[in-house]
Amino acid sequence: MHNDKAVMAGRNNLLDADSISRCANAKAGAFIDLSDRVWAMPELRFEEFRSVQEHITIMEAEGFRVTRDIAGIRTAFMAEAGEGDVTIGFLGEFDALAGLSQVAGITEQRELEPGANGHGCHHNLLGAASLLAAVALKDALAEAGIKARVRYYGCPAEEGGSGKTYMARAGAFDDLDAAFCWHPCVYNAVMSSSTLANIQAYFRFSGRAAHAAMSPQVGRSALDAVELMNVGINYMREHMPSEARVHYAITQTGGISPNVVQAKAEGLYLIRAPRLDDVRSLFERVRKIAEGAALMTETTVEMIFDRATSNVLPNRALEEVMHREFTALGPPDFDAPDFEFADRLRREALTDADVRASAEAFGGPADYPKSLHDAILPLVERPGLLFGSTDVGDVSWIVPTAQCLTATAAIGTPFHTWQTVTQGKLPAAHKAMVTAAKVMAASAARVVTDSDLRERAKRELQERRKGEAYRSPLPEGSEAPIASAR
Incomplete structure (x- = not known):
């Protein structure tokens, strides 16, 4: 028995932030290319057919088993690899916003295609990073000889469609031990907030x-x-x-x-x-x-x-682990050209009020001396309230869930705007995306190898639910809009 524990301890040592980072770096280029392709094909809620196929193609090439049409939604799917008693889920999104077409990499508003859509919330980066996290964890587990199930959930229609809510009602997340996700932001942090x-x-x-x-x-x-x-x-x-x-x-x-x-x-x-x-x-x-x-x-x-x-239920047990992994990995490594563009965007397209609004929304410093956030915000002592909404909330009522934020845009960038779209293919955004993938995968690795952490996270979820079972906010009999392929 002593020898068995020693073997497992040795395997766990192989599954650290360095091994996760190495596995992510080895394949990052393909997922950066994926994010750029999705940026160039912005599709609205429940119509993300081309984006979904791009995601499925790369996951099948990585050996994942794909289940389509989750909850009867043609743009919802799940990709799974591995086997074992522990199951980890990564949540991805890929939908765009209407009327936000914008030429990339410039500091003035200029439509790429008149009246067309645009990725004004950087969901092109969001889905690609979550895919990369799933692949990096799968590869690192294989190298360490540790068994677990790794899943990527392709979740449609976060922007005004509540795709995850329909998937949650259908039981898609019921057998997970933990779920991880991230969101593009102007600061680097672990999110410890409820939402509306x-x-x-x-x-x-x-x-x-x-x-x-x-x-x-x-x-x-x-x-x-x-x-x-x-x-x-x-x-x-x-x-x-x-x-x-x-x-x-x-x-x-x-x-x-x-x-x-x-x-x-x-x-x-x-x-x-x-x-x-x-x-x-x-x-x-x-x-x-x-x-x-x-x-x-x-x-x-x-x-x-x-x-x-539903509102998000924070999970402190997972958030503390995620913050430790984020700190060990470090923030995105922005270089001089990254800062030069962000400086110019701040001067030409953003205001002091935009910067203050960013700080107030996310608890970051309004007087940060650089245009890109290259630090990590401290983990807040008590979960706060973020005055936005996300269908991640429904997942968080079912399974312990944690999310990080990484700085894909200059401080002060208002999301859901052309200023966000123009930064969605820049090297700085790519670096932040890869950082998010590493943080999620490294945090998930801790859940796989630490049964005590899994139990603490599940107990905390029960406590935060205060005896309430998850009850879908969707009216009985309601169905997600079903779009036809174009």
């Missing part, structure tokens, strides 16, 4: 058209109903939790003719709050406001569910 849960739905009003001058009395304006709904929501804002948010877009105005009483109008509403129960309560209030607007205008209203996500 949300529900998004369309409210579609129907009225009666009429000539707006000759017979307005017989018309019933659906557009009036949308406007009154917004007035009601604005009055509600004073009476909801300060951390909650309600956003909207008028998605149908009923036409462009002011001399017609608009018979059709629609708004899309996104309700956010720190916990799912809070969101459900606020959503019911929003629904009542819509019904009131319909009553006041003698119109009818239909609610069409769009998406929902």
Whole structure:
């Protein structure tokens, strides 16, 4: 028995940050090329057919077994390699944003293709790095002679589609021991924050058209109903939790003719709050406001569910390990040309307010002396609240989950903008992407070899759930939009 332990200890020593880094470096070039190809084919939620095929092709070449159409979604898949009692998952994304087409590597706004999409959240880098993490861990495990199952989850539609939420409801993550992910950012850090849960739905009003001058009395304006709904929501804002948010877009105005009483109008509403129960309560209030607007205008209203996500449950046990591995590996190794471009972008396309907003959002220093963050932020003492939302939240309710952030963009870069897109193929972004892959893989290696860590992480998840079982925020019977291949 003593000898068996000695053998295992020796194998564990082979599975350290250096071995992970070496395995990642050996194949980084192929995954950097993948990220650039995905940058050049920006696809919106549930339509990521070409991007998914690029991911699947490289994973099959690496010996991973691929399962397609997870949760009935044609752009959701899982790739698995290895066998054993421990199963690790890496979460990847690859969807883009509408209207953010941008020429790469310049400091002025210039569309690459008029009106086209763009990777304004660097998901081209996100999926490629998570793939690289899975491959690096698989290769390092094989070298060390350690058995484990390594999975990459191709998760569609994070931007406004809640792909992971549908996958979670289908049980895709139920048998994982831990899940790891990352997100492009302007700082290097381990994320120890909850996020806002949300529900998004369309409210579609129907009225009666009429000539707006000759017979307005017989018309019933659906557009009036949308406007009154917004007035009601604005009055509600004073009476909801300060951390909650309600956003909207008028998605149908009923036409462009002011001399017609608009018979059709629609708004899309996104309700956010720190916990799912809070969101459900606020959503019911929003629904009542819509019904009131319909009553006041003698119109009818239909609610069409769009998406929902749970809040993230941080896992301190995994985050501490991830921070140690990040510290051992170090931040991205930016060079002079990387800083020169970031300096120029800061001067020509960003403002002091942008820099302050970055610092406030992520807890970084607003007065950092360099345009690219080449340090690692300390791990916060207590998990905070990040005022955004992610469908990683649903995974975190099911399995212990940890995420890191790496600096793929200059400090002050507002994401979901052309300034993000233009940096998505730069060497600095590639370096940050590879760093993220190493950090995730090295952290996962610790979970594979440390049964006590696995148990601590699972106990913590149970404690943070406070006795609640995971309950999908998706309405019963709802299905993800199914896009057809193009």
